[in-house]
Amino acid sequence: MLPGSDARLVREVHWEMTEPPVCWSQAAPVWHFTRIEHLSTIIDQGLLSDARAKDLGLMTVEVGNTDIKARRTCRQVPVEPGGVVADYAPFYFAPRSPMLYAIHRGNVSTYQEGCGRLLYLQTTIERLAGLALQIVLSDRNAVLDYAAFHELVPGNAPPEDFIDWEVMRARYWNNTPDEPARRERRMAECLVHGGVPWEAFTEVAASSSQVAHEARALLARHGIATPTTVRPNWYF
Numbered sequence: 571m572l573p574g575s576d577a578r579l580v581r582e583v584h585w586e587m588t589e590p591p592v593c594w595s596q597a598a599p600v601w602h603f604t605r606i607e608h609l610s611t612i613i614d615q616g617l618l619s620d621a622r623a624k625d626l627g628l629m630t631v632e633v634g635n636t637d638i639k640a641r642r643t644c645r646q647v648p649v650e651p652g653g654v655v656a657d658y659a660p661f662y663f664a665p666r667s668p669m670l671y672a673i674h675r676g677n678v679s680t681y682q683e684g685c686g687r688l689l690y691l692q693t694t695i696e697r698l699a700g701l702a703l704q705i706v707l708s709d710r711n712a713v714l715d716y717a718a719f720h721e722l723v724p725g726n727a728p729p730e731d732f733i734d735w736e737v738m739r740a741r742y743w744n745n746t747p748d749e750p751a752r753r754e755r756r757m758a759e760c761l762v763h764g765g766v767p768w769e770a771f772t773e774v775a776a777s778s779s780q781v782a783h784e785a786r787a788l789l790a791r792h793g794i795a796t797p798t799t800v801r802p803n804w805y806f
Contacts, residue, residue, distance in 0.1 A: 583765035590664050590738040593730055596696040600760045601804075603670060603688045605631040606776075606785055612718050613792045617691065618765040619655040622764040631674060633681045633688065641713045649721040651763050655712045659760035663737040665690060665804035668753050674806040685805050689785055691774040695722070695760065697770050704763035709733065711757040733758050776799045 591598050602617060611628050611750060612618075623629045632639070642655040672678055674685050698705055705722040709732050712719075720728040734755040737743050743756035774789070776782040779800050787799045 577649040583626060588736060589685050592739070594727055594733065594735075596694075596699065598663065598695045598733075599692055600695060600698075601662055602659065602661045602691045603633075603667075604691065605633060606687050606781060606788075607691050609689065609774075609785060609788050610792070612691070612766050613789070613794060616765040616767045617659045617800055619657050619659050619763070621654075622765060624648045631681075632676065633683075634669070635678050636671070636680050636763045637638065638713055647706055647712050647719055647761070648711075649706055649719045650714050651706075653763070655761065658706065658763050659766050660712070661693070661760040661762070662756075662781060663758055665801075666741070666743075666806065668743065668757055671806055687781060688777070688800070688805075690773075690804055691771050693766070693777065694772070696773065698760070698766065700723075701767065701770055703770075704798075706761045706763070707732065707760065710751065712759045712761060714722040714754060729768070750771065762774065767798075768794070771796055775801040776805060777802050792798055 602610070604617075604729050607630050608628070615626075617627070618626070618628065620629070620642065639656070645652055645655045647655060649657070668687060670688070673681065673688070676682055676684075695705070699722065707720045707722055707728055709718045709720075711717060718732070720726075720732060722728070734752075737749075737756050738758075745750050745752050773787050773798055774782075776785055776798070777800070782798050782800045789796055789798065
């Protein structure tokens with residue numbers, strides 16, 4: 571904690587492995603990570619789909635794999651409201667995703683600046699649904715041809731095993747001979763059509779106190795007091 575910080579808004583906590591639920595729940599938390607440089611525009615305009623953010627010139631620092639991003643612009647979503655995966659703002663069902671690990675290891679050729687300035691934006695399925703947003707779930711990395719999709723509307727919950735909650739609660743998600751799809755199932759997605767307004771987010775998390783304080787200052791300039799935490803265990 572830095573001198574003079576407000577412990578009510580910036581605190582260091584550690585991810586408990588039981589934080590994702592053991593079965594499907596509307597209260598399930600979901601996470602999106604982004605560079606801190608995008609925080610101001612997300613506050614002002616919401617977390618937009620890649621397609622909308624690109625059209626508006628808001629993607630100032632691209633941390634994702636550009637080849638995979640290109641595939642997301644072509645991968646059709648076979649349930650309502652349709653479109654392609656890039657038309658949705660994506661969330662994961664657990665932190666420490668394979669994508670974050672690829673960034674940490676320097677395996678994204680077009681981005682080599684690590685995870686230090688990445689922020690997590692957290693919300694819940696329930697909160698997204700309460701804002702009448704259009705939600706689609708995928709049972710694994712949504713870009714894969716064999717990924718299954720489920721439109722989430724009232725009265726239409728997914729099958730209990732649609733999301734692999736056991737692998738979501740695990741700290742390590744590497745494939746094994748008995749479970750060769752653990753990695754791609756850890757990348758199951760909660761996709762929100764168009765974008766997500768700032769009011770949906772319940773927490774901003776950073777890997778260090780320095781970045782958390784920078785995020786808190788940005789929030790304060792916008793008159794927002796969303797709790798900002800330091801959660802090193804959400805990173806590698």
